Amino acid sequence: MSAEEEAQPSPRATLSAGLKYRKSIGLKGVEYEGYLAKKGKGESAMGRRNWKDRWGVLRANGILEYYLTKEDSKPPQPKQPKGHVTLESVFPEDDNARHAREHCFVIHAKERDLYATGGSKEETNKWINAIEKVLDQIRPDASDDGINGEKGASPAGTPTVPSIDPIEEKIKRAFPKTIFMQNKSGKRTLKAASIDALLWHITLADAESVKVFLLTFRAYMEPTELLDRLKTLYFEERREGIEDDDKQIRIRRFKILNLLKTWLDTFYHDFKVETDRGMELLDKYERVVEETFDETGDKKSAEILHKLVHKKVERDNSADSGAPALMRQSSRRFNQVDKIKGAEAENKVPILPTQSDWTLVDIDPIEVARQLCLMDQELYTAIHPKELLNQAWSKKMKNERSPNVLRLIERFNMLSGFVTTEIVKRPQIGDRVRMISWFINIASRLLEFNNFNSAMAIIAGFSASPVYRLKKTWADVQKQKKLWQEYENVKKRLASEENFKALRENLHKADGACVPYLGVYLTDLTFIGDGNPDTVEEDGETLINFFKLGLESVVILEMQRFQNTPYEFRAVPKLQKLLRDVENMEENQAYKKSLEVEPREKKR
Structure with a gap:
């Protein structure tokens, strides 16, 4: 058997x-x-x-x-x-x-x-x-033979010598300027290295280091260069200072296979076929597979990678590939709504006015919140790790380097501007109070749906000078105790005190679909970038600061945690169009309008 x-x-x-x-x-x-x-x-x-x-x-x-x-x-x-x-x-x-x-x-x-x-x-x-x-x-380093067969039981009576990390020892023999450090748990980890040393290290390191590498390598190397270097490393049997035996070479090659598979499987954004650059990279990827695994007779590995490429391309070319993958997943799940019973099914049906000539402010706050969730998530899930490296969203060529981050920032600013505009353009205090009430209800529903980004945008609209100064209007809002308590609860959950402590706690508790407040992560990445150099100088050689990239990867992985679960609401195109085309006054114009509807009180 x-x-x-x-x-x-x-x-x-x-x-x-x-x-x-x-x-x-x-x-x-x-x-x-x-x-x-x-x-x-x-x-x-x-x-x-x-x-x-x-x-x-x-x-x-x-x-x-x-x-x-x-x-x-x-x-x-x-x-x-x-x-x-x-x-x-x-x-x-x-x-x-x-x-x-x-x-x-x-x-x-x-x-x-x-x-x-x-x-x-x-x-x-x-x-x-x-x-x-x-x-x-x-792997060989963990076997009884150790590196080059040097590890083993000490002869009787010989004092035990503290062991040196085998990966560090191996890398430093070939790349002596590489810097390692001890982390909080006492483990020796890579701090800074040349690109060659970094690639060798990845073939020996654990899955966590590989994940950090794939998240961050675009900060110092183009994907095409990585393919070339992996191919070279695959065929490199010997390196001065590293005397690998046949078994160690096989394991290194297997690690390269795993890296290529994980790259295509988990970071497919690099290879998107709808872009010329993605197609060129995918073509090169297949050539590298043919020139490595096929040529060395490793047909099984080549077959695994070729199948994955074809599966990815087929999915990209599918009929509904125009929509983001997460949105397609949400659509497929929603098509099962007929199987859902009772109130759960009713909750998925859009809440729209019965008349056909409705406007945006006629819509139930729950439905507005739902559509904002779908629109924000489409932008949020499109953000690629490379857009977050080296503060790309605030540097030269930011539109090319960080387009989706900037789109989500623009969406945030547009929504907060819409809040300000809709309130100050209404001359009657009662209408302004009703608009504030409408937005508070939307923000509250957004938090129920774990959309912290748009909820924060609404609070930003309230905090803008043209709205914040409307003392008479806010006094009338405060008279509605239930509404005011709801507003206070929203502000409490989004409070910026202690580096957004309350918001972060709510994020960690979030279950299911979620759109975090992007500003929290951009602040963290800016703090890391300002406090850690991109490179480290060691005896005249410039090394990549892998420690800094590791810190950035923690933030990026936290962001990615919320990119995988779709909202299961039904899109309402007409309502989404209205939300995209909202009116936004210039700040000076909005302030002037605010003074018109509620003039400054004369000093006595």
Whole structure:
């Protein structure tokens, strides 16, 4: 019976078979375990491959077992698993529809490829992270032989010498000016390095360092240059100071495969086929794959990457590719609204006036908030990591380097200007109070929907001088105690005190779709940029400040956390057009209008 075949040992043989199995493959400790549904090899009568619910157990030596139940894996009478595979790599599966399951991932193993799901996004991510961690630990540097076979048990009576981090030792032999540092947890991490040293380090480092690299490399290198350098590194068998054996070379090449796969899978924005630059990069990517993996006979790796390229291109060329991916996902989910019962379905139906000639201010605040969520999220999810590096949104060529950040900033300013304009242009105090009430209700609904960006824009509109000075108007608003309390609650949740402490706490609690206040992240990135240089000088050599990029990546990853879950509201094009075409007075004009509707009180 092969390792991955389903097995049903007899009850009498269960104990001995389970223990014999453990001894035969030298099992190590459990790194992670949990629910794991896997796609079977066989097919049903309808020609589909069946999914089977299992209890997965991930071992520290890279063995993934799957049992019928959790109890089957536990002592004192552990059973033989239904199957096991030897891990080689793991990737998220972005085409869940063809598997008829959500949150899938694919495991590349020695025995076969295995499609699986943790059942939820959170559990799937836990599985992927745990597998990546185990794979990072299974490398020559962590083996008994160590680097160049120098690591091993000390002879009897020999004093134990504190071990040096093997990755640092290896990199510094080839690139002596590379700088490492000790982080808060005591781990040695890369601080500054040349591009060559950085690339070598990435082939040895953990998944977290690879993620930081892919998020930030555009700060000092074009994607085309990275492809060229990865190809060179793939074929480089020896480097002065680094004497890799054949096994270490194979692992380095496998790391390069993983990096290329993760780059295309997770940062596909670089390769978007609707842009000439993206098409050129994608063509070069395929050439590099052919000139590396194909030419060295690694057909399986080449096939994995070629399939991923074709899948991505096919998705880009699909009929609805004009809409952002997140919006298409939201649309597909909304098409299932008919299956939702009762109030939940009603909540997804747009709330619009019965008359056909309605204007923007006739709309229910809930529906205005919904459409703002959809519009803001479209802009927010389009922001690419490269737009956030080196404060690109405030530097030369900012429109080319940071277009989506600037669009969201423009949307914020437009909404806050609209708030100011709609209030000051109304000569009657009662109308101004009603407009303020309308906007407060919108802001409150926005916070219910986790749209902190537009909620903050409304508060900014209230804080503008032309509105803020309307003392009589605000006095009448304050008389409506329930409305005033709602306004105070909105301001409290968005307060800027202590570096937006309250807002940050609300962001961390946010569940589901969310549009954060962009200004918080831009402030953090500006603080990091102003306090840390882009490069570090070491004995006459200019090194890339990888420590700074790591700090920036923490902020960028926090931003990306909210780019994956779509709002499930139905778009109302007419209402969205009205929101895009809102009236905005110039600041001087708005202030003049404010003085007209509520003149300064004469001094006595």
